[in-house]
Amino acid sequence: MLDKRTVYGIYLAYIDEYLLELRFDSQAIFREAGIDAPHRIQQGERITVDTLAAVMQSVNRHTRRRSFYLELGARIPVMAHGNLGSAIMACKDVRTVMTVMERYAAIVLPSVRITLHQGRDEVAVEYQISTAWPEVNIALIDAFIGTTSFNVSLMTGQPFYPRKVFVTYKQPPDAGMYFPYTRCEVEFNSEQNRMVFTQAQFDLPVKTANALNQRVMERQCEDELKKVQSHTQLTERIREIISLYLDESPSIGFVAEKLRVSERTLRRRLNEAGINFRDLLKEIRHETALYYLSKTDMRIESIAFRLGYKETANFRKAFRELAGKSPRQWREDPSRNPVP
Helix, strand or coil: CCCCCEEECHHHHHHHHHHHHCCCCHHHHHHHCCCCCHHHCCCCCEEEHHHHHHHHHHHHHHHCCCCHHHHHHCCCCHHHHHHHHHHHHHCCEHHHHHHHHHHHHHHCCCCEEEEEEECCCEEEEEEEECCCCHHHHHHHHHHHHHHHHHHHHHHHCCCCCCCEEECCCCCCCCHHHHHHHHCCCEECCCCCCEEEEEHHHHCCECCCCCHHHHHHHHHHHHHHHHHHHHCCCHHHHHHHHHHHCHHHCCCHHHHHHHHCCCHHHHHHHHHHHCCCHHHHHHHHHHHHHHHHHHHCCCCHHHHHHHCCCCCHHHHHHHHHHHHCCCHHHHHHCCCCCCCC
16 A cells, blocks of 8 residues: 555656756656656556656756746646546536546645635635645746646637636746736736636636536546545644644644544544654644745745634744744844755
């Protein structure tokens, strides 16, 4: 049984293909990450998230191309996403596509939470990615931005660009690289990662819609989601849920509900594994705080909110206990250890 979260390995083949197109030494990049033949990976084959992260970090070191994952996202077709891709292609309209993605995104990429926020005239798609690697999180957000407009435009036969885009990380030197994929300004150092569309855009029909296929593929997605989650070690699933729902200050009962087990069963299993839930929550909050302080210019009050603290003072106190200094002092200290 797998003991780590997994992702579709076919993405490595697309990375390999694009590296070759750009004339980089793909073989050396993958070898550094411990992969010999990415082009031999078959559709549906899964790899660990650790492996994907190692490849992405190697790509960053060798290419120094900040726009790589924006460009890559626009090159990965919907059908590369296995059962989820097939379900998406069968949806009747964009609204249904986004709802299916919201429900099943974890099939293709664990540690992802997609949430739709309905307004009167607009719909915001919030996407939260919480892997253990901050640079990988940024790369995956870029890939999501790159793939959304390109693939939905193909599926609907209509240009599909957001009205607004918000991301939590700092503005890169060449912020203009986002414009071909967004056709609007990107607001950096925001409190959430969001793409905002009109209600009319969400009503656009999908050209390949098929109600029967959608029902069949959603059943396949349900089965695959259960299988993927059952093959993930308990501690990984708990960390994943806490990380994705930090802003809701998840309790052990909340996590048990997401795992579909009783709170009593979860407490027993945590005790057997020698894990203290409060300590784990504190650890994940601190790791996430370091990421926001290091990789974003987000206000301290906003960071506290994202970590699930009702009072900023409680965040400052908890951070000082672990770091020996306040969040602001840590952020401004030039001698601090950088977050990888």
